[in-house]
Amino acid sequence: MIKLPMTIQENKIKYLKIFVIFLLAFSGIVFFANISLAAKNWYVDKIATGANNGTSWANALTSFASVVWGAGGVSAGDTLYISGGSTSKTYTEQMHVGASGTDGNPITIRVGQDPGHNGEVILDYDASGDSGSGYAFWIYDISNLVINGSVGGARNLRIKNLRNPSAFFGYQIAAIGAGLNTNVTIRYITIENCANGIWANGGTNIEVDHNSIQVRGDAAITWFGDDAWDNILIHHNTFEILFNNVPAGNWGPDGIQAGSGASIYNNTFILTSTSVTTSSQHPDYLQITGNHLKIYNNDFVGMGDSAIDYSFQSNPTPHDTWIFNPVGFNSPKLASAFGMMLA
Numbered sequence: 001m002i003k004l005p006m007t008i009q010e011n012k013i014k015y016l017k018i019f020v021i022f023l024l025a026f027s028g029i030v031f032f033a034n035i036s037l038a039a040k041n042w043y044v045d046k047i048a049t050g051a052n053n054g055t056s057w058a059n060a061l062t063s064f065a066s067v068v069w070g071a072g073g074v075s076a077g078d079t080l081y082i083s084g085g086s087t088s089k090t091y092t093e094q095m096h097v098g099a100s101g102t103d104g105n106p107i108t109i110r111v112g113q114d115p116g117h118n119g120e121v122i123l124d125y126d127a128s129g130d131s132g133s134g135y136a137f138w139i140y141d142i143s144n145l146v147i148n149g150s151v152g153g154a155r156n157l158r159i160k161n162l163r164n165p166s167a168f169f170g171y172q173i174a175a176i177g178a179g180l181n182t183n184v185t186i187r188y189i190t191i192e193n194c195a196n197g198i199w200a201n202g203g204t205n206i207e208v209d210h211n212s213i214q215v216r217g218d219a220a221i222t223w224f225g226d227d228a229w230d231n232i233l234i235h236h237n238t239f240e241i242l243f244n245n246v247p248a249g250n251w252g253p254d255g256i257q258a259g260s261g262a263s264i265y266n267n268t269f270i271l272t273s274t275s276v277t278t279s280s281q282h283p284d285y286l287q288i289t290g291n292h293l294k295i296y297n298n299d300f301v302g303m304g305d306s307a308i309d310y311s312f313q314s315n316p317t318p319h320d321t322w323i324f325n326p327v328g329f330n331s332p333k334l335a336s337a338f339g340m341m342l343a
Helices: 006-037 126-131
Strands: 041-044 079-082 088-091 095-097 107-111 120-124 135-140 143-148 157-160 171-176 181-187 189-194 196-200 203-209 212-215 219-223 232-235 238-243 254-258 262-265 268-273 284-288 293-296 299-301 306-311 321-324 328-330 336-341
Touching: 095 107, 171 181, 171 189, 189 196, 196 203, 196 212, 203 219, 212 219, 219 232, 219 238, 232 254, 238 254, 254 262, 268 284, 284 293, 306 321
Parallel strands: 041 079, 079 107, 088 120, 095 135, 107 143, 120 157, 135 171, 143 181, 157 189, 171 196, 181 203, 189 212, 196 219, 203 232, 212 238, 219 254, 232 262, 238 268, 254 284, 262 293, 268 299, 284 306, 293 321, 299 328, 306 336
Antiparallel strands: none
């Protein structure tokens, strides 16, 4: 065996040590990076009396305004739980969602799942009377977000009484921004006696499902997205449209206003006569336009202006639109089951 000079052996040992140190340092960086990126749970309970840093139910934050978003707070992969008490708990605040998740690591807002906190979370804005405005949840240029009111498959998040006779005030979930909201899911929420439900000026990969929405303003859902199949999924919801024809012509809101890329299926639409003040709209269950639309397996109970109003005004050359298999057109009241605005 050839014996290398000591200087060469020493150099080899030196570089080997450096290599090992590098590997250990790199492993440590990865290890601590994984720790820092680990999902965290945060908690809100209006009556918590602990440290109020949001790290447990005992130390829960006591208001939505106290939630820290982003660095040092609710970040990608985290879940923010809101206490519903043993049976229910009422809040009167509005929540401004201030951070986005990442692909595969959304920020999730949920009703508490633990006994003593898994009752119904109620957001009640009755104090504003018929002059309600603003929103319950404000989502501005947010991506990778889930708002989930489910507890064991029951809807345990209720938003109510944010109302206004004007069609354009009071949105329970307002998803707007300079850009588009992407990868947003909204499910298992009850909205009642409110002006409008969910409103957005654009979005990609949106899903709205298993909600119950009762409105008296402009629409239960207004959401326009990209021109691609199944870009917006609206399914397994119940929409109740409050209708008042006193004075004559003062009717009520639409169900869904949507454009290209919407798939609307397995929903129930109900028209309900009421004595409360509604907007002066002509209620269509679906007021739609655009392309790459799918509308199927929906149940239309009662009829306002029309069940499906397909407008050519903003899209004179429509294509790739499927409308099929309605469950039923029951008890027509005012107009036609299907209408097209040609001008």
